Amino acid sequence: MRIPWWSTLGIDVVCVLAFAAAGRSSHAEENTPGALVGTAWPFLVGLAVGWAVLAVVARRRDAGGQGPTTWARPVAIGVPLVVITWSVAMVLRATTDQGLSGAFPAVALGVLAALLVGWRCVAVLVSGAARPRSAGRGHGTPAPGG
Incomplete structure (x- = not known):
């Protein structure tokens, strides 16, 4: 499946903003645009870093003749993107006193x-x-002699 990279990036940004909005709502905090960005920014920075890292990897992969990167791949793209996004966001939250308490x-x-x-x-x-x-x-039709 081919989804343009910019659409995939847009969906990822919406996911991060939805995560921040849900978190704010679950703690009965206001969801004004400024407050939402204040919560989301470490994760958006992490997402940007993740996309940058994966773009470099994809460029090398593509240059090596392995074909264009499909940005909607759950394991090859989604999992590393989560790990990078989360790691960067946790470091930023810790260094800006936004907190990493509890669970x-x-x-x-x-x-x-x-x-x-x-x-x-x-x-x-x-x-x-x-x-x-x-x-x-391979789609329900038996092989000859099978």
């Missing part, structure tokens, strides 16, 4: 994984369901 780091990792990997899984499933089935072997 927050684990919850943040779980929610980011669910969102950033989850939408990619859904996209792959939807694109697979939309792909026409071949009438050949």
